[in-house]
Amino acid sequence: MTSPFRASADTPADPLDALAERLGGIAYGGDYNPEQWPSEVWQQDVRLMREAGVNLVTLGVFSWSRLEPRPGVHDWDLLDTVLDLLHENGIAVDLATPTAAPPPWFTRAHPASLPQNASGTRLAHGSRQAFCPSSPDYARAADAVVTALAQRYATHPAVVLWHVHNEWGNHNALCYCDTSAAAFRDWLRRRYTTLDRVNDVWGTDFWGQRYGDWEEIGPPRETTAFRNPGLELDYRRFSSDALLDRHRAESALLRDLAPGIPLTTNLLGTLEKKVDGHAFARHCDIVSVDHYLVAADPGNHVDLALNADLARGMAGGRPWLLMEHSTSAVNWQPVNVPKAPGEMRRNSLTHLARGADGILFFQWRQSRAGAEKWHSAMLPHGGTDTRTWAEVTALGAELASLAEVRGTRVRADVALLFDWHAWWALELDARPSERLRHLDTVRDWYGALWDLGITCDLVAPDADLTPYRAVVAPSLYLVSDSDADALHTFVRGGGHAVFGPFSGAVDAHDRVRTGGHPGAFRDLLGLVVDEYLPLREGESALLSDGSRAGLWTERIEARGCTARLRFADGPDGGPARGGPAATRHSYGAGAAWYAGAALPARSLRDLLDAVCREAGAAPAAAVPAGVEAVRRSAGDRAYLFLVNHTDQEATVPLEGHTRLDGTALPGGASVPPGGVVVLREQAAPGREADRR
Structure with missing residues (x-):
């Protein structure tokens, strides 16, 4: 992935490395909202920030009404004072x-700038992101x-990074107003040139929808069917x-008026499917993400790892910033269940293990009013006499001691393809099964890799x-033809690729690839899917390994694979009884594998284990179940992170590793329950070569 950021006399070749040099180590801090508090609190804030080891704060995210209280009238007093105070x-x-x-x-001056939902209701002011992304009034x-x-702060010595907007599209990704409709038609003209091409790719002859004039096209508002x-x-x-255009417009202004200061924006990873995160990442100098655990999910630590690996994939393998998570x-x-003692540290260091060079939170001081006053913070309502504050200060000290890790990279032998376009298409109406959900499938497959200890990058299908x-x-x-x-x-060149069910079925325009499923991958996989056979709630199909597949099956005819x-013979085997459920096909110097069912956890893990073993992809270390091992390295530096998600002490036999203080390990590493251990190791010859 190539960033539009370019080195010059005053802009370093690697923006995040330069930022880390400026900060003196790993970035640590969070969103700071001094406008919520009287000015006498600000001195206390900076004193406590220093005590906690904070070296970076995000400032001004929601400050427009303060900075510009009336149209064209600016009040810089608060920001001037706070920036100077922080820098001092x-x-x-x-x-x-x-x-x-x-x-x-x-909003009062430009009510038409408010977004409109699919039923035609104009949404009101009173929250955040209450604007239509295509509104020219908003753009101006x-x-x-x-x-x-x-113009005011381009040369302020405190400013080391620009934060463009906040969580693009989180609340206003889809606007259905007339302004958006006109912008959509312009977008279509640029993309397809002719109306005939639009009619072709949308298949508008079905249900008599063929368009004869551009003005007949509108957004997909609520309709009869x-x-x-x-x-x-x-x-x-x-x-x-449309949102990316706004990101690019703001970025262009910042680059023009404040050259030399890199920029970022906090992407949402899998928290939202509303915008194409890969596209936004390509227009950031430093990739940043937000991540929040779902408290009710007992496997939320696996989802955390998934999103960290997605951040690293969006960053093209470079280090990245965790811009927001919760204490x-x-x-x-x-x-809203609080984190258990030690969980915040474990979450933070897991992100660090998977490539983050910065650990930040929302927010610094817990709000006393507003919609997020019950969201935790680095400095809680109870102040410094709280468990959270003790953990925050301890984490700050620990991150300072881990400064030597910054700039190293996670090297993955496996890529997991993650595509917002495929996500959008799969979950439109009128699919074979609404129960087959993109993110559920990705999480299942990623979870199997996590269980195997395999580190993977989550990348776009067009990645190298x-x-x-x-x-x-x-x-x-x-999937597009080119991908x-x-x-x-x-x-063909010797790689191994494994595909989940219902893959390759449609082209980039959601048109079915005819000639036999799975369309784009039929020859690669050496098979034809005669029919997709989704299962009803409660149904399952017995497999030859004794497990049962639910949700989805396929009737597969082998054509070389x-x-x-296999699905079991007899009624228990389900509608595809006796046929293949998972296949392998030699193709060129490599092999292509296929799962023609929503495989249960054990079967899926066995399939991916076979793929990884044959491909030569191995875990970073042999660890007990519930413990993850991730390696970061650069040149002759290598660090092994061991994260224990169990309630039992774990022992990992290791050789050639030391603690960061240089002391040797007595026969192996002991990782406390819920704990994290970071070790220094000697890099194996050739392992650290940058393959990108």
């Missing part, structure tokens, strides 16, 4: 453009405040691009696959 205390600033929260005066006002902000899936898919793409409970789940030994594609229902060709080339797993 050695705390650097990630300065945000405040455009995620237009002020009340703007946002560009004006960004310009004023950059199923909406055209091609239109819906392209509207998702347009909506993501304890969040405020938006049905039941040459560094990897194996490619895992759990849910690639939609399908790249996967053929990867396997060999079956590694």
Whole structure:
């Protein structure tokens, strides 16, 4: 992945490395909202930040109404004072453009800028991101405040990073107003040139939807029956691009007015499917993500690892920033359970293990009013006499001691393909089963790899696959011709690729690939799917290994592949009884594998284990169940992170490892229950060569 950021006399070749040099180590801190507190609190804030080891705060995220209280009238007093105070205390600033929260005066002056939902209801001011991404009034006002902000603070010594907007599209990804409709038509003209091409890719001859004039095309608003899936898919793409255009516009202003300061934005990973995270990441100098645990999920530590690996994949393997996570409970789940003692440290160091060079939280001081006052913070309501504060200060000290890890990279032999376009397409209406969900499938497959100890990068289908030994594609229902060709080339050249059910079925426009399923991968996999056979709630199919598949099965005809797993003969085998359930096909110098069912955990783990073993992809270390091992390295430096998610002490036999203080291990590493151990190891010859 290539960033648009380029080195010059005053811009370093690696923005995050330069940022870490400026900070003196790993970034540590969080969102700081001094406008919520009287000025006498600010001195206490910076004193406690220093005590906690904070070296970076995000400032000004929701400050538009403070910075511009009336149209064109700016008040810089608060920001001037706080920036100076932070700088005097050695705390650097990630300065945000405040455009995620237009002020009340703007909405009052431009009511048509408010977003409209699919039923035609105009949403009201009163939250955040209450704007239509295509509104020209919003664009003018946002560009004006960004310009004023950059002109004033481009040379302020506290500002080391620009934070563009906040969580693009979290609340307003899809607007269905007339302004959006006109912008959508312009987007279609640029993408397809002719109306005939639009009619072709959307298949508008079905149900008599053929368009004869551009003005006849509107957003996929609520209607009498199923909406055209091609239109819906392209509207998702347009909506993501409309927000990306705003990101690029703000970024261009910042780069022009404040050259030399890198920029980022906090992406949401799998928290939302609303925008294409890969596209936004390509327009950031440093990739940042937010991640919040789902408290009710007992496997939420696996989801944390998944999102960290996605952040690293979006960053092209470079280190990245964890821009937001929580010290304890969040405020938006049905039941907001606090983190257990030690859990915050374990979460933070797991992100560090998987490539983060910064650990930040929302937020510094817990709010006393507003919608997020029950969201935890580094400094809780109870102040410094709290467990959370004790853990925050301890983590700050520990991260300072781990400074030598920064700049190293996680090297993965396996790529897991993660595509927002395939996600959008799979979950449109009128699919074979609404129970087959993209993220559920990805999590199942990633969880199997996690159980095997296999580190993987989550990358876009158009990523460079040459560094990897194996490619895992759990849910690639939609795939473009070029991406399908790249996967053929990867396997033909000696790689191993494994595909989940219902893969390759449609092209980039959600049109079925005819000639036999699974369309794009039929020859690669050496099989034909005669029929997709989704299962009803409560149904299952017995497999030859004694386990049962639920949710989805397929009737497969072998055309050169060999079956590694079969549906059982007889009624218990389900509608595809006796046929292959998982296959392997030699192709060129490599092999392509297929799961023609929603395999249960054991069967899926066995299949992926076979793929990884044959491909030569191995875990970072042999560890007990419930313990993860991840390696970061660069040159002759290598560090092994051991994270114990169990309530029992774990022993990992290791040789050639030492503690970071240089002391040797007595026969192996002991990892306390719920604990994390970081070890220094001698890099194996050739292992640290940068394959990217």
